[in-house]
Amino acid sequence: MTDDDQELGITESKSHDTGEWYAEVVRKAGIANYGPEGMSGFIVTRPRGYALWEAVQSALDAKFKATGVQNAYFPMFIPESYLEREKDIVEGFDPEVAWVTKGGHEELEERLAVRPTSESIIAPYMSKWIRSHRDLPLRVNQWCSVVRWEATETKPFFRTKEFLWQEGHTAHETDEEAWEETMTRLDQYESIYEDVLAIPVLRGQKPDHDTFPGAKVTTTVEALMPDGKSVQGGTSHHLGQSFAEAFEITFSDTDEKERTAYTTSWGLSWRCLGALIMTHSDEQGLVLPPTVAPEQVVVVPIWQSDTKADVLEYAEGVTADLEEAGVRVELDDRDEHNPGFKFNEHELHGIPLRIEIGPNEVDDDELTLVHRPDGESTVADRTDVAETVRSHLDEIYAKLYTAAEENLDGEVREADDRAEILGTIGRHGGYVETPWCGEQACEAEIKEQIAAEIVMVPFEDDDELVGDDHDETCGVCGEEAVRTAYFAKSY
Incomplete structure (x- = not known):
């Protein structure tokens, strides 16, 4: 991706070389450029590209504020000791953390992480701000960038070492209230995709082995791209009490007894811009819905x-x-x-x-x-x-929504055994719905053979395989199935 924008035409094929076509559209439509030489994984977002992010930000921020959320801002550096207070965060993000060890010419007494996510810097302050049940629920959100030092190939907006996002963090009196909050944010993410970006999504939760580090449940909206790969469009996490216990987020209830709060976190990144560009654009260039277009x-x-x-x-x-x-x-x-x-x-x-x-x-x-x-x-x-x-x-x-909806509707297929799962993904891409025993090893087997993973399982209330009233067997190992799994290749 160079700075040469003089040649207007798109030369790559969307259907035959989606990756090269996408990069060409991003560059020639004036959305972004790659960062400086020697900084692989970073991009420069141009004004037209940033205007798209501002449109998403404006729509989502309004939804947040209408449901009791206040914006705040926290430091981008997190002391290592803070990260270590929640062991799952440390283990989950350790390979991707960028560290600062010097300030000017002085060695720091403690390493500082460039935030990969902010639970471990926000939670301690939530603990300071909450004393009584009257302080709950507490809802804060910040718009910021995070850094995750991934080794994967850069794809603007889909995979970059630094990316823009919002991350919301809340604390509640009860588990039920925290779950309701989790679903409220998932509803809002679904609305952004369907009512602002003209992209229909599937919604559900991640399998237990793929939840956010430290979370009780991770919910997700998934968007299907024209090349048959899935995009994790936004996630909302019910954290239970793990972070509250680690960071001592407690409150006195109506009986003056000290209790531990229940927390959530939720985020949507500029990956949605990648989904927007890839879903609607064509071989003449960028196609935008009027809701976000800088010029309608x-x-x-x-x-x-x-x-x-x-x-x-x-x-x-x-x-x-x-x-x-x-x-x-x-x-x-x-x-x-x-x-x-x-x-x-x-x-x-x-x-x-x-x-x-x-x-x-x-x-x-x-x-x-x-x-x-x-x-x-x-x-x-x-x-x-x-x-x-x-x-x-x-x-x-x-028109844009209908075209994307027709693509999604035609790309969800059922499979009942390993050969059918592999064959369907190999021939068609898209989502393959199959009974699953719940064991990570069965996902790993498919992932090893065809680089597809379980991107979503339906919520328990929507999953016919939850309970004892079925005789379905796992599409991979043949053991009793307990959940429905959606396999797909993903960005």
Whole structure:
């Protein structure tokens, strides 16, 4: 990924070389560049890319605040002794932790971890802030970056050593309240994907062996990419009392007895931007839903020398009306490029709706509207342009969601034995649903042979295999099945 953005066209194939195509779209659409030489695993997020993150941040932050969450900020460095207070955190993240050992020229008395996650720096302060049941529930969130020194190949937004995210942390009086909080955040993550990013998701929980370090239950939303791989879209963790016990988060109840709190944590990262780009974009470039697009509409005037003044005046009026209505609109009145160049550039940048205005539109008091996802062209009256545009933007969103939903619906398949699991994933990708005995060894066997893992199991209330009223056997080992597992390759 270089800084050379002059060649507008996408040359790679989405269907045949998804990874190279994705990297090309990210670069040429002005979303991101790789970081400096010698800093493998880091990216530079360009303004158009950061605007996408701001759109997600704004929508999610509003949901958080409407449900009692307050934003805070904690240090990016965590003393090693803090990490060690929760042994599962240390064991879970140790291979990925970046350490600071010197400050200036001085050796530090204690190593400082660059936060891989913040439970162990936030929990001690929650302990200080909570004294009574009246202080509960306590809900804080921070928007920040974290560093995880992964050895895997970098893929912008999907896999980087530093990434942006939000992480929420809460404390509650009861286990039931903590579980309700966990599900509230999962609901909000599902809404971000389905109502903001136009991506349908599956929801459930991680198998016990793949929960967040120290967590009682990890819940997840999973999004399917066009290449058949799954993206862990956001996770919400019911931590039980493990962190509260490690960091002494206690409160006095109504009887003045000291009790240990129940805590949760939950996070969504800019991986959602990778899912957004990969799901909707095509071989002309970036495709964005109107909900997050920096520019929802571009107005392109098309003139000859004798019609320029009238066409520009008409186009400026349309643009002004849309701006007044709160539509994010750009008027492309550049002289140095012809309309064809402009069309290609705006398609590359993913602007959802193009309005073409030439002499005929001026004479007939009309507009030509072109949808980015499929090139559908419609002629509409100039009157009530804002209402017309909003209707078209809604239609564009629906098109994107429907296409992604059809892809997901066709990529969930059932399998009953090892050969069928391996064969189905090998031929088709997507999700393979199978009965599972609950043993990690059965996942490991599939993972070793085809690099697929259990990305999700349904919640117990939704899983027909929970209980004694079935005679299903594990699709891998043939022993009695206790859960339904969804296998998939993943990012």
